Amino acid sequence: MPPKRRAASLELTIWHELAGHAIMGTALGLCAAFVLAFVDKFGIARLIAHDLEPHLTFAVFVGMFTLVFAVGATLTGFVFTMMDKR
Template sequence: MRPRKRSVRLNPTIMLEMACHTAMGVALGLGFAFALTFIDAFGIATLIAHSYQPKVTLALFVGTFTLAFAVGATLTGLVFTIMEER
């Protein structure tokens, strides 16, 4: 009987690289969201300030950008890592 092999190898280095890409995406998302809210070129800060619950709206806005950037950076890092190992 042949020994079972995993189809995908999970190295600790790959997981560390994914964590680094995720942290980079979180940092970029936070920076971009806060830049959009503090530099009122597009009127986003005014819209948030005049909303029903400004703190909740700001948290939702920043959280959405942070999550989007984090997922995007993680998936991009995964693709780069897989292509690098080939």
């Protein structure tokens, strides 16, 4: 019985690590999207402001940026976790 409990514990640890990486990626993507949208260094804020639906454009921009960072951080965390467990 102890090997089964150990495997279940290891699997739970992997899920916790992946959740942590996903949360960190989401936070980083959200911060990066807000900085790009509000600091008009690259002209993104101007493009969003002159769109027909600026609120929807802003929401899509922030959502997609956040999603890309979250998925990237989760996949990277998965690879690092699998390499560490080996």
